[in-house]
Amino acid sequence: xxxxxxxxxxxxxxxxxxxxxxxxxxxxxxxxxxxxxxxxxxxxxxxxxxxxxxxxxxxxxxxxxxxxxxxxxxxxxxxxxxxxxxxxxxxxxxxxxxxxxxxxxxxxxxxxxxxxxxxxxxxxxxxxxxxxxxxxxxxxxxxxxxxxxxxxxxxxxxxxxxxxxxxxxxxxxxxxxxxxxxxxxxxxxxxxxxxxxxxxxxxxxxxxxxxxxxxxxxxxxxxxxxxxxxxxxxxxxxxxxxxxxxxxxxxxxxxxxxxxxxxxxxxxxxxxxxxxxxxxxxxxxxxxxxxxxxxxxxxxxxxxxxxxxxxxxxxxxxxxxxxxxxxxxxxxxxxxxxxxxxxxxxxxxxxxxxxxxxxxxxxxxxxxxxxxxxxxxxxxxxxxxxxxxxxxxxxxxxxxxxxxxxxx
Amino acid sequence: xxxxxxxxxxxxxxxxxxxxxxxxxxxxxxxxxxxxxxxxxxxxxxxxxxxxxxxxxxxxxxxxxxxxxxxxxxxxxxxxxxxxxxxxxxxxxxxxxxxxxxxxxxxxxxxxxxxxxxxxxxxxxxxxxxxxxxxxxxxxxxxxxxxxxxxxxxxxxxxxxxxxxxxxxxxxxxxxxxxxxxxxxxxxxxxxxxxxxxxxxxxxxxxxxxxxxxxxxxxxxxxxxxxxxxxxxxxxxxxxxxxxxxxxxxxxxxxxxxxxxxxxxxxxxxxxxxxxxxxxxxxxxxxxxxxxxxxxxxxxxxxxxxxxxxxxxxxxxxxxxxxxxxxxxxxxxxxxxxxxxxxxxxxxxxxxxxxxxxxxxxxxxxxxxxxxxxxxxxxxxxxxxxxxxxxxxxxxxxxxxxxxxxxx
Numbered sequence: 001x002x003x004x005x006x007x008x009x010x011x012x013x014x015x016x017x018x019x020x021x022x023x024x025x026x027x028x029x030x031x032x033x034x035x036x037x038x039x040x041x042x043x044x045x046x047x048x049x050x051x052x053x054x055x056x057x058x059x060x061x062x063x064x065x066x067x068x069x070x071x072x073x074x075x076x077x078x079x080x081x082x083x084x085x086x087x088x089x090x091x092x093x094x095x096x097x098x099x100x101x102x103x104x105x106x107x108x109x110x111x112x113x114x115x116x117x118x119x120x121x122x123x124x125x126x127x128x129x130x131x132x133x134x135x136x137x138x139x140x141x142x143x144x145x146x147x148x149x150x151x152x153x154x155x156x157x158x159x160x161x162x163x164x165x166x167x168x169x170x171x172x173x174x175x176x177x178x179x180x181x182x183x184x185x186x187x188x189x190x191x192x193x194x195x196x197x198x199x200x201x202x203x204x205x206x207x208x209x210x211x212x213x214x215x216x217x218x219x220x221x222x223x224x225x226x227x228x229x230x231x232x233x234x235x236x237x238x239x240x241x242x243x244x245x246x247x248x249x250x251x252x253x254x255x256x257x258x259x260x261x262x263x264x265x266x267x268x269x270x271x272x273x274x275x276x277x278x279x280x281x282x283x284x285x286x287x288x289x290x291x292x293x294x295x296x297x298x299x300x301x302x303x304x305x306x307x308x309x310x311x312x313x314x315x316x317x318x319x320x321x322x323x324x325x326x327x328x329x330x331x332x333x334x335x336x337x338x339x340x341x342x343x344x345x346x347x348x349x350x351x352x353x354x355x356x357x358x359x360x361x362x363x364x365x366x367x368x369x370x371x372x373x374x375x376x377x378x379x380x381x382x383x384x385x386x387x388x389x390x391x392x393x394x395x396x397x398x399x400x401x402x403x404x405x406x407x408x
Numbered sequence: 409x410x411x412x413x414x415x416x417x418x419x420x421x422x423x424x425x426x427x428x429x430x431x432x433x434x435x436x437x438x439x440x441x442x443x444x445x446x447x448x449x450x451x452x453x454x455x456x457x458x459x460x461x462x463x464x465x466x467x468x469x470x471x472x473x474x475x476x477x478x479x480x481x482x483x484x485x486x487x488x489x490x491x492x493x494x495x496x497x498x499x500x501x502x503x504x505x506x507x508x509x510x511x512x513x514x515x516x517x518x519x520x521x522x523x524x525x526x527x528x529x530x531x532x533x534x535x536x537x538x539x540x541x542x543x544x545x546x547x548x549x550x551x552x553x554x555x556x557x558x559x560x561x562x563x564x565x566x567x568x569x570x571x572x573x574x575x576x577x578x579x580x581x582x583x584x585x586x587x588x589x590x591x592x593x594x595x596x597x598x599x600x601x602x603x604x605x606x607x608x609x610x611x612x613x614x615x616x617x618x619x620x621x622x623x624x625x626x627x628x629x630x631x632x633x634x635x636x637x638x639x640x641x642x643x644x645x646x647x648x649x650x651x652x653x654x655x656x657x658x659x660x661x662x663x664x665x666x667x668x669x670x671x672x673x674x675x676x677x678x679x680x681x682x683x684x685x686x687x688x689x690x691x692x693x694x695x696x697x698x699x700x701x702x703x704x705x706x707x708x709x710x711x712x713x714x715x716x717x718x719x720x721x722x723x724x725x726x727x728x729x730x731x732x733x734x735x736x737x738x739x740x741x742x743x744x745x746x747x748x749x750x751x752x753x754x755x756x757x758x759x760x761x762x763x764x765x766x767x768x769x770x771x772x773x774x775x776x777x778x779x780x781x782x783x784x785x786x787x788x789x790x791x792x793x794x795x796x797x798x799x800x801x802x803x804x805x806x807x808x809x810x811x812x813x814x815x816x
Contacts, residue, residue, distance in 0.1 A: 023619075023658070067653040069639045069672060070753040071550050072746065091740040095651035109742045111549070113761035139557035141519070142479050149547035150574060166558060211431075211635075218630050222623060229636075231477045243503035245475040247677075250431070264477060269655075332499040334517045338480065345478040353521035 018191035020225055021184040023268045025062055027101060029179060033060055037079055040170050046136040047129045049079040049167055052146040055342040056138065059175060060085050063100040064269045067093070073110040074147040076121050080128050088121045118151050122158035133159070136167030142347060143168050172347040176339050177361040183385050185270035186341065186363055187394045190383050192224045193265050194396035197276040206255055206280050206407045210236055211248040213261070221265050230271070231264030231344050239284060240376035244275075244333070244369075253405065255281035262381065264344040271344050273365050274381040274395050279404045290325075290372050291402040294380040297321040297368035298398075301337070305364070305384055305391035311354040318350075318368040328371035333379065337367040340383060362386040363394070426599035428633055429592040431676045433470055435509060437587060441468055445487055448578050454544040455537045457487035457575055460554040463750040464546065467583060468493050471508040472677045475501070481518040482555040484529050488536050496529045526559050530566035541567070544575030550755060551576050580755040584747050585769040591793050593678035594749065594771055595802045598791050600632045601673050602804035605684040614663055614688050614815045618644055619656040621669070629673050638679070639672030639752050647692060648784035652683075652741070652777075661813070663689035670789065672752040679752050681773050682789040682803050687812045698733075698780050699810040702788040705729040705776035706806075709745070713772065713792055713799035719762040726758075726776040736779035741787065745775040748791060770794040771802070 037049065037060070051057055054068040057077045076088040087093075087102050090110035097105050106124055108117050125133060139145075145152060156162070178186070196217065203216050213236075218229045235241045236251060236259040244262060253259060262275035277291060297318040304317035318336050339346035340363045348356035350364070358364075362385065369379035380398060384391040445457065445468070459465055462476040465485045484496040495501075495510045498518035505513050514532055516525050533541060547553075553560060564570070586594070604625065611624055621644075626637045643649045644659060644667040652670060661667060670683035685699060705726040712725035726744050747754035748771045756764040758772070766772075770793065777787035788806060792799040 064655045065653045066639045066641060066655070069751070071552065071751060072753050072757070073742070090742060092653060092742060094740065096654050099651070099654070109740075111742055111757050111759060113759075116549075137557070141524075141556060143556045144479065145553040145557055148549060148551045148576070149545070149553055168556070214635075215630060218636075219627060222626050222630070227619075227622075228626075231474045233474060243507070245473045245500060246504050246507070247472045247474070332502065332517075334481070334498060334500060334519055343477070343479060345480050349480070349519050351519060351521075 018188055021181075021188050021268070025181055029181060030060060030062060030101065033174065034079060034085060037170075037174055038081060040173065041079070041081060041136065044136070044165070044167070044170060045134055046165055046167060046170075047081050047133045048125060049136045050125070051077045051079065051138070053144065055175070056171060058269065058342060061087070061097070061100050061102050063097055063102070065096055074117055074151070076117065078124060078128065086124060086128070088117060088124050090117070116151060118154050119158065122155055125159060125162075131159070132161045134163045134165055135159075136165050136170060138168045138171055139166040140168030175341065176347055176356075177359060178341055178363050178385070179361070182270060182341060183361070183363060185268050186272060186383070186385075189226055189265050189267040189270060189272035190274070190394040191396065192226050192267070193221060193263055193272050193274070195224055196221050197261070198396070201278065201403055201405045204253065204405050206253050206405065208253050209250045210234065210253070211250060213253070213259070214248045217261060217263070221263070226265040226267050228266045229263060230266050231273070232261065234259065234261040236260075236280065240287060240373070240378065242375040242377060244377070244379055253280045256283060258283060258287055258378070259405070260379065262379070269342060271340060271342070272383055272395070273340050273344050274383050275379060276398060277378060277380070277402055279402045281404065281406060283402065286372070287378075288402055290370065290378050292400055293322065293325055294368050294370065294378055295398065295400045298366050298380050298382055301366040301368065302384070302391045302393070305358060305366070305386060307358055307360055307386060307388065309358050311348045311350050311356045311358070312352050314358070314366070315350045315352055318366065322368055322370045325372060326370045327373065332371065332377070333367070333369050335367070336369065337365040337381075339363065340365050358386050360386055360388055426596055429589075429596050429676070433589055437589060438468060438470060438509065441582065442487060442492060445578075445582055446489060448581065449487070449489060449544065452544070452573070452575070452578060453542055454573055454575060454578075455489050455541045456533060457544045458533070459485045459487065459546070461552065463583070464579060466677065466750060469495070469505070469508050469510050471505055471510070473504055482525055482559070484525065486532060486536065494532060494536070496525060496532050498525070524559060526562050527566065530563055533567060533570075539567070540569045542571045542573055543567075544573050544578065546576045546579055547572075547574040548576030583749065584755055584764075585767060586749055586771050586793070587769070590678060590749060591769070591771060593676050594680060594791070594793075597634055597673050597675040597678060597680035598682070598802040599804065600634050600675070601629060601671055601680050601682070603632055604629045605669070606804070609686065609811055609813050612661065612813050614813065615660050617656075617658045617660050618642065619658060621661070621667070622656045625669060625671070629671070634673040634675050636674045637671060638674050639681070640669065642667065642669035644668075644688065648695060648781070648786065650783040650785060652785070652787055661688045664691060666691060666695055666786070667813070668787065670787070677750060679748060679750070680791055680803070681748050681752050682791050683787060684806060685786060685788070685810055687810045689812065689814060691810065694780070696810055698778065698786050700808055701730065701733060702776050702778065702786055703806065703808045706774050706788050706790055709774040709776065710792070710799045710801070713766060713774070713794060715766055715768055715794060715796065717766050719756045719758050719764045719766070720760050722766070722774070723758045723760055726774065730776055730778045733780060734778045735781065740779065740785070741775070741777045743775070744777065745773040745789075747771065748773050766794050768794055768796050
């Protein structure tokens, strides 16, 4: 290690752009989430929620670990009609779940030869509410079943008189309104990454490969205070790009390229999700005008983003600006923004069929995109929280005119 | 930005410890994977595989993107009895999938109001093999259903005469033998992170908080050449720890602590997964002896890890060393190692009931763990590839005696 290399490890900007919020939540936050869930459960005649994905379990417990990277073991959380959640989890998670504040934890040694938690889960559900029980399981839009299907069939067999209800929209209703503490974490990620995007042009030069750009981006973001750059996609291509979800290639930044970088960086388990576009040395007037057009579309979205309007209204407000100039007005993305929080993308969707009403506490991305010529698209993105007064920007607003990366 | 801060962004060690392999794979690699799958499918009388998770789709296509962070849209890949895979995916993925080399791509605009790819998928399956078709779907150990359950029921309804077969073990059989190109990516991640673990004691000092340790670790790993530190857990506690899956807390490193850090860092979509333990200033003789005991258990594992022996044999070889000293010989982890590759953990498991025979090309973690007093555990971990001659270490072997982090 050279002196130069070690020097940066301790270095932090003298004046961080935004104060880092406290980690975690006060216990009352989780109690309030459980109480709200139980109100909705009572209205829907659901006796217990059965949850098994990372964000759903974290929502009610604060259980935060990257251990979900391992697909080996199923994890279960039951939210009963009254009282506090019960965790039915592999023994490897006992101490961490206890530390998260869950009192009732039932464990088994996993992986198990023949019964990976299924009979323990069935017994726990039966003990909670008897044999005839209405179980809420997320089965609809954006959900997945994080357990083997054969084990799920076995669970249904062990609970023959249970009724299974889709609780996707119940969970979405709860999660889409963020608390002030949740918003503060997202805001910190957004502000920190805004600084990264602003600083980037001083660190990039034409000729650098996209994978090197990614490395610089990630180092800078970590150095500025986020925990992880969980999501970074981007590409750079002559006069525009045709793909916004790629991992980096080895193409060098070349004069005339448009470079897009789109990041979901994380602080304390909460994401930002936005992008920025750059011109390498120079771009055509067409590219410049598309950048400004997308900026205008975002302005239209910002003006429309107030309580009472719907997601469809927001979609139309942005699409109206873009449609006259577009071959494909959503650039194949399928929507113009979405919810944001514990996941990179969450409900609702800014599409013409989503009539979810905007409400204070909703955190959204505005993500207008356009395909303006065959194989040439551009996407802008900002993050906002809905307040009584309208949209509050969480990101620092993108420049109206495309920023230029110059050779040194 | 200060000069010191910008300096590190371009800096790389003068002599990297290991040469970075080529990214991606030659097209023949995917053709060989498909051909091997089709041999197994023929033997099991399966007409098509239906796959929907990131590693399974990447295994047959090379499709590499962090876009899987978004739970919104389902993705499907069909591997037919003959011919090449067919992707049935949201339009946002078309260009990236094309670039990955898949020729037959069917897309729909997602999210969709009422039919998120289901009728397109059913039509594609029907066109492939008619109405009576044997579909292989991973439904067993370590699998999950990455699509809404209600949509899965709808798919089954649209294909009323189809037979559904669990193809989990078929997929595991294929994936657990790594090609030399796959091994080279894992080796690079292992060697790079070995350098990080070796360098770390010179950068850490007592008093530093665990979250600061994590930040330094991640910066160093990125700077050394991995793409992501997708998994980092660890803790530091007086005389030992009771939890190995935690996100960082704010506790400062304190004299007498044992610090453990366990990382799954990624190069070109392939993981390493190993840990190291450190003493802060000094630890008890008991802790020192446990470190050496676990080192010995790993030696026993290394000696046993040769073709013909089973996963259960490996488990017993390590457990035999630990059991006389243990309250709980697997420290609640439930096994003593596992497969490794495109995921942090993969089949097989080093447990007494897994009789999978070791074979050349298998990449495994050896992960002996022990609880030696109430609330005090220790876990060691190395990564190996099985060769004709036995175990080849991919990581740089941990020191026999626990390394000490001294105050400056």
